[in-house]
Amino acid sequence: MKKSIFLCAISNISSGSCAEDCGFCTQSAHHHANIERYKYKPIEQIVFEAHNATKNGTIGFCLVTSGLGLDDKKLAFVCEAARAVRAELPDIHLIACNGLATIEQLSVLKDAGINSYNHNLESSESFYNTICTTHSWQERYQTCLNVHAVGLSLCSGGIFGLGESKEERTAFIQSVKSLAPDTMPLNFFIQNPALPLKAEPLSEKEALDIIKEVRAALPNTRLMVAGGREITFTSADCDIFEAGADAIVIGDYLTTKGELPEQDRSMITRLGYEIATLCHA
Numbered sequence: 160m161k162k163s164i165f166l167c168a169i170s171n172i173s174s175g176s177c178a179e180d181c182g183f184c185t186q187s188a189h190h191h192a193n194i195e196r197y198k199y200k201p202i203e204q205i206v207f208e209a210h211n212a213t214k215n216g217t218i219g220f221c222l223v224t225s226g227l228g229l230d231d232k233k234l235a236f237v238c239e240a241a242r243a244v245r246a247e248l249p250d251i252h253l254i255a256c257n258g259l260a261t262i263e264q265l266s267v268l269k270d271a272g273i274n275s276y277n278h279n280l281e282s283s284e285s286f287y288n289t290i291c292t293t294h295s296w297q298e299r300y301q302t303c304l305n306v307h308a309v310g311l312s313l314c315s316g317g318i319f320g321l322g323e324s325k326e327e328r329t330a331f332i333q334s335v336k337s338l339a340p341d342t343m344p345l346n347f348f349i350q351n352p353a354l355p356l357k358a359e360p361l362s363e364k365e366a367l368d369i370i371k372e373v374r375a376a377l378p379n380t381r382l383m384v385a386g387g388r389e390i391t392f393t394s395a396d397c398d399i400f401e402a403g404a405d406a407i408v409i410g411d412y413l414t415t416k417g418e419l420p421e422q423d424r425s426m427i428t429r430l431g432y433e434i435a436t437l438c439h440a
């Protein structure tokens with residue numbers, strides 16, 4: 160049987176101006192990166208993007224907001240967006256990614272039709288306070304536990320290539336494993352002149368080895384290669400799926416352009432895989 164590759168699209172529904180200082184993130188107001196900023200994306204635009212995503216064979220659609228977490232207005236906006244998408248696309252797998260969240264807030268999202276919550280640990284506990292000083296890794300971990308507590312599917316991973324050591328990388332993978340997420344996004348750091356974080360880019364081989372290490376540690380978790388894929392995996396015969404990935408983010412990322420969806424679809428077929436048609440096999 161051919162391996163199925165799950166496709167997920169993301170929509171940045173509230174972009175930039177974040178008060179946190181995460182050193183890898185262009186949405187932080189501390190770094191003055193050249194990105195588009197807006198408080199709320201129009202609901203019709205979000206629904207339009209969800210339709211486009213499903214036309215491209217996407218099953219997952221993620222509603223992302225910048226910022227540390229949710230206030231009442233932002234929570235109401237995410238719920239409004241979720242309901243509007245669900246009304247037109249009843250079978251879509253809706254993911255919310257809105258920072259730190261309490262059990263009460265996650266319950267509200269679940270009632271609005273959200274299926275999964277994405278909250279990344281980002282890196283290891285010991286390394287995290289060298290890349291972010293305005294909130295703690297422990298708060299991030301607690302949000303993931305809250306996701307389990309309300310019965311939402313958990314999507315949690317992070318970013319590689321931030322300058323973490325191999326030991327810190329392994330500790331990070333073990334922390335994600337302890338949360339037993341349904342999906343783990345693997346991002347690869349994209350350099351940006353505005354960011355304070357400067358790290359030697361990972362080679363393609365190092366990045367493939369990371370996917371293999373994660374696959375060995377989390378054999379039953381969907382591994383989704385997300386931001387940095389196009390920059391990190393460049394050789395024609397590079398097969399991230401052979402290394403262990405079984406999902407990718409398709410289309411544009413939060414603040415950077417992605418590959419054209421049709422290019423990714425033909426790449427998957429050329430490598431001998433099929434596009435997943437179900438969320439959880």
Ligand code: SF4
Nearest residue numbers: 177179181184187226
């Ligand atoms: S909290 Fe999120 S949006 Fe804000 S700077 Fe950190 S990663 Fe970026």
